[in-house]
Amino acid sequence: MARAIVLVLDSFGVGAAEDAAKFGDQGADTFGHIAELCAAGKANEGREGPLHIPNLMTLGLGEVSRGATGRLPPSLPTVTAIHGRYGWAQELSSGKDTPSGHWEMAGVPVLFEWGYFLNKEQSFPEELLNRIIAAAELPGVLGNCHASGTEIIARLGDQHCATGQPIVYTSADSVFQIACHEETFGLQRLYELCQLVRELLEPYNIGRVIARPFVGNADTGFTRTANRKDYAVPPPAPTVLDKLKASGGEVISIGKIADIFAHQGLTQSYKADGLEALLEKTLAVMRQAPQRSLIFTNLVDFDTLYGHRRDVSGYARALETFDRLLPRVLEALEQDDVLFLSADHGCDPTWPGTDHTREFVPVLMYGKNLPAHELGKRESFADIGQSIADLFGLEPMNYGTSMLPPRL
Numbered sequence: 001m002a003r004a005i006v007l008v009l010d011s012f013g014v015g016a017a018e019d020a021a022k023f024g025d026q027g028a029d030t031f032g033h034i035a036e037l038c039a040a041g042k043a044n045e046g047r048e049g050p051l052h053i054p055n056l057m058t059l060g061l062g063e064v065s066r067g068a069t070g071r072l073p074p075s076l077p078t079v080t081a082i083h084g085r086y087g088w089a090q091e092l093s094s095g096k097d098t099p100s101g102h103w104e105m106a107g108v109p110v111l112f113e114w115g116y117f118l119n120k121e122q123s124f125p126e127e128l129l130n131r132i133i134a135a136a137e138l139p140g141v142l143g144n145c146h147a148s149g150t151e152i153i154a155r156l157g158d159q160h161c162a163t164g165q166p167i168v169y170t171s172a173d174s175v176f177q178i179a180c181h182e183e184t185f186g187l188q189r190l191y192e193l194c195q196l197v198r199e200l201l202e203p204y205n206i207g208r209v210i211a212r213p214f215v216g217n218a219d220t221g222f223t224r225t226a227n228r229k230d231y232a233v234p235p236p237a238p239t240v241l242d243k244l245k246a247s248g249g250e251v252i253s254i255g256k257i258a259d260i261f262a263h264q265g266l267t268q269s270y271k272a273d274g275l276e277a278l279l280e281k282t283l284a285v286m287r288q289a290p291q292r293s294l295i296f297t298n299l300v301d302f303d304t305l306y307g308h309r310r311d312v313s314g315y316a317r318a319l320e321t322f323d324r325l326l327p328r329v330l331e332a333l334e335q336d337d338v339l340f341l342s343a344d345h346g347c348d349p350t351w352p353g354t355d356h357t358r359e360f361v362p363v364l365m366y367g368k369n370l371p372a373h374e375l376g377k378r379e380s381f382a383d384i385g386q387s388i389a390d391l392f393g394l395e396p397m398n399y400g401t402s403m404l405p406p407r408l
């Protein structure tokens with residue numbers, strides 16, 4: 001009997017994927033570029049010097065980077081005694097967005113094309129906006145462009161509060177984002193608006209509507225809150241979560257996972273705000289989850305607070321915090337448990353723009369009973385889902401190759 005713990009370091013890519021050029025991302029390397037800037041003394045806000053992540057390195061992260069990019073990032077030590085199974089995975093899915101990455105990890109790659117709002121300005125079709133304005137009885141909308149969420153509330157937050165017009169924006173992802181003030185517009189009202197927009201988007205094949213509530217005022221500045229909520233379409237086929245749940249197992253979401261899977265295939269769901277709180281919640285759940293549990297945690301700060309914000313020091317600090325807490329996660333593992341560390345896409349904080357980057361993701365596995373092994377390049381993130389199906393004796397997923405040793 002066993003349990004699986006999957007920690008997604010959201011956006012922690014380890015080097016440009018083979019098809020990165022198609023996305024304008026040839027040369028992107030979230031991990032490598034962060035390590036490089038740390039080594040050069042250019043990521044010293046709230047931390048200092050070379051990236052210090054000894055526990056991740058012991059699990060094989062350095063070799064993963066070397067395998068994915070052909071070089072070990074500067075000033076990271078070569079580790080000879082690696083304790084886990086380690087590889088790097090490419091993405092089969094057509095997009096570099098969060099749902100595609102997570103669903104593929106759960107055994108269901110997204111092989112169809114999402115709809116996108118490609119125009120940088122006047123991004124949304126007029127007909128769609130008119131329908132939203134009429135159905136929600138709005139005085140109009142603001143934004144209607146590609147934007148970084150923090151920049152657009154700084155620019156339009158005041159006007160939004162004065163007019164009651166929601167701020168709508170998108171990105172290179174298949175998303176429709178709506179930012180509204182929690183007090184002047186109202187949080188519940190924002191959620192209801194997102195639900196309505198979700199329905200009106202039906203013909204456009206858009207992956208997610210995202211509620212982006214914020215607080216503050218023009219004098220103190222506007223800040224986004226933890227009440228963000230994603231309205232995703234459900235995965236196109238049953239994931240390993242659905243299969244484990246159907247077989248009587250526990251599937252426990254921590255953080256954004258439940259939203260990403262449109263609340264499908266779960267038996268329990270918990271939220272927490274921030275990297276440390278999410279890891280503490282994961283540890284608390286690990287202490288009491290029964291056998292045949294999948295504990296699935298998304299660590300969103302890497303992406304939202306640092307990757308998209310192009311904050312190299314912040315990303316490095318978060319990696320160092322994660323690394324410091326990692327031994328507690330390893331200690332909380334029971335004899336047959338298997339821990340997976342991976343990511344859903346890249347978001348290189350040194351890359352132009354603020355969008356995700358098409359990268360390989362790390363696959364680090366650790367278990368007390370699990371022999372260390374180099375896993376090399378994996379053809380799909382779905383190898384994680386297939387390994388989970390294998391671990392729990394479920395029928396195999398249609399995609400992916402198990403990374404467990406035979407007859408674990």
Ligand SMILES: O=P(O)(O)O[C@H]1O[C@H](CO)[C@@H](O)[C@H]1O
Binds near residue numbers: 170174
């Ligand atoms: O700039 P913010 O609002 O954080 O938006 C980011 O968050 C969205 C969902 O991950 C992405 O599409 C990206 O644009």
Ligand SMILES: [Mn+2]
Binds near residue numbers: 097303344345
């Ligand atoms: Mn993501």
Ligand SMILES: [Mn+2]
Binds near residue numbers: 011098303304347356
């Ligand atoms: Mn993101």
